[in-house]
Amino acid sequence: KAGVTQTPRYLIKTRGQQVTLSCSPISGHRSVSWYQQTPGQGLQFLFEYFSETQRNKGNFPGRFSGRQFSNSRSEMNVSTLELGDSALYLCASSLALPGRNTEAFFGQGTRLTVV
């Protein structure tokens, strides 16, 4: 079956702009989590959605937001981009909530560069 699909793979944006990233989970998976990966901070949790509801949120400013649709696809949005937002954004898909009897599968990520 198809894996986790993230689009686009690469993105270059200018400071102050906004960006929307998309994640299509594995068919049947209802949980989608987002992570930011940078060389300095490593993998940091952004937020997690389950059945269209945000269940958990990491320590990121309000410029970072997300949503999940009824088909479990998820989008995350970053407004007023800053240079420090340059990172690899990874989406993880799982059957159930993290911490439950579930495995989390990741997409290839979206590489965002802010100039």
Place this chain on the structure above:
Amino acid sequence: GEDVEQSLFLSVREGDSSVINCTYTDSSSTYLYWYKQEPGAGLQLLTYIFSNMDMKQDQRLTVLLNKKDKHLSLRIADTQTGDSAIYFCAESSPRAQKLVFGQGTRLTINP
């Protein structure tokens, strides 16, 4: 709170075994995972272990869990050049409801 620690680098000779270590702090962790990341790629789930297990073996991979010491290790037998990557340890728990990752261990294979 949750914290996961790993050493940053490991270098082994091709054909030898690699052992990557990880410590975690959340005693309520239920699942512990090992992921592999190759350059320019996402995270590939290698294996996971439930907290009530001591060991799990899957082909060349062996995971050992010492719950008392909160120590997890991944052993890769007969290490090959294709095993060169960054390996991440991660924990999850119903309380945290997220994956908490270590910094990653960069595994380098010497011919």
